[in-house]
Amino acid sequence: MKSLLAALALVCALPQVVWAQTLLTPGYQFNSDPTCRELNGRLYLFTTHDQSTVNFQGPEDFWHSMFDYHAYSTTDFKHWIDHGSALSIHDAAWATDLSVWDGDLGIPANGKFYAYVPFRSKGFEIGVLVADRPEGPYRDPLGKPLMTTAIMREHGIALKTEAQPKQADSQSPTIVRDENGVPYLLFGQMRVFAVKLKPSMTELDGKVFEIDVPLRGGEATEYVEGPWIHRMGNKFYFSYMTYKNWEGKTNSNFTNEDPAGPYIQYAVSDKLFGPYAKPKHWIYPVAPDAANNQHGVCTYKGQWYVAYHVPYEGKQHRQVAITRLRTNKHGDLLPIYPGKDPGVVPKDSVSLVLDAFAHKREAEEFHTRRDAFEERGKKQDFHFKLKQDGFLHFRNVDFGAGATGFKAHVSCENSKIHDARLEFHLDAPDGPKIGESPVRFTYWITYYQELTGAVQGAKGVHDVYLVAKGEGGDAYGRLFNVDWFTFTR
Secondary structure, three states: OOOOOOOOOOOOEEOOEEOOOOOOOOOOEOOEEEEEEEEOOEEEEEEEOOOOEOOEOOOOOOOOOOOEEEEEEEOOOOEEEEEEEEEEHHHOOOOOOOEEOOOEEEEEEOOEEEEEEEEEOOOEEEEEEEEOOOOOOOEOOOOOOOEOHHHHHHOOOOOOOOOOOOOOOOOOOEEEEOOOOOEEEEEOOOOEEEEEEOOOOOOEOOOOEEEOOOEOOOOOEOOOEEEEEEEEOOEEEEEEEEOOEEOOEEOOOOOOOOOOOOEEEEEEEOOOOOOOOOOEEEEOOOOOOOOOOOEEEEEEOOEEEEEEEEEOOOOOOEEEEEEEOOEOOOOOEOOEOOOOOOOOOOOOOOEEEEEOOOOOEEHHHOOEEEEEEEEEOHHHOEEEEEEEEEEEEEEEEEOOOOOOEEEEEEEOOOOOOEEEEEEEEEOOOOOOEEEEEEOOOOOOOOOOEEEEEEOOOOOOEEEEEEEEEEEOOOOOOEEEEEEEEEEEO
16 A cells, blocks of 8 residues: 555556546555455455565566455545455465465454465365454464365366366355355356355355356356355345456457456346346446456445456556445446546545554565565565665554564575674664564575564554664675564554
């Protein structure tokens, strides 16, 4: 997100597109695949996290570098809190690949909050994780995936056959509940599936079944990904992403006057799992060359909202917007045109602070840096190698009534290092020092140690600088590597 100092009134310009609304994080952090819900009196947005910020645009490689989810919250759309990294690829030991895609977090049940996450490998495997707070930390209660293609085959779902040429990936998971509050896992790409869950939210309770979304125009499927079902009155609205042209095949639900896509479409039914009527366009293409669009629908203080993402200067990076969901007297969802939509984030006097007590504040989220060099770490996640007096700078960190300690994840493969330490300073690299910890040789770049130490003098909102000190740097003068940090109350 842009800083507390700058109003989020910046209009983000894309090729041939100027966004009318204020985006959630213009000029700062990339985020995508939003879902939203009201929790504990706040509106929470949960997003995937394109690597990483405007100031550090890590290589995407077809979104292989989406390492974590972020949580943001507000009570008035004017004052926002970035709660940091809520969940990452490191939170499921069985997940061997490098990214998490479009899932959902903060789902309340049993006095806890659940997350359903597609970990990307050769296909996708859905994990379920649980936390005590919406923003995490999330833990893996099963130690294995909840849904895989192998499980789908066990349930009689045919994948990649001549009759069903499209891969039905374990992708885009979320939870829907029936009229009695029974939870179902909703998921799928190119085909959409559901399966009942037990009250534990971590076990299947029946067979996986497919929701019918008719194929139109030969093999051009109506449904691509991002299923979302919400209920308004007595009707169920099933919305999802689609394209006019998908892999060179034309979808006959579109006309020659329609732009290329992607769209969010919706269909209506009297029943949760259909049959659904012929779909209608809803959120129109965000840009002529956009790779995708996804969304989440929620209520907050009795009003309906929808969050969606738009591209940032091309296809690989995205940022989130949120706007009102409106209907006409017939219950039709009124179209949203991102190039014209004003959104609900006000143009003036908007503030965003970084929660000092986030589960993790990843090093990649810096606003500025000096003598700090990116390097791939564990599971190809990034950490930063710091020289003497090198720093990572984070704007508008909110300590509230005060912090008593810090934690930091660091590594050091430099055996000649001595008198090395990581220091925390306020408002400038040589500003008041609020804490420090020695750093030792850890033998390898992914052999991390967790530093801890006391903090004094940190209250309210400040810029924070992580500063490297020491001697005996490597051939390039680099001392040690910083992966993430946080503070304790």
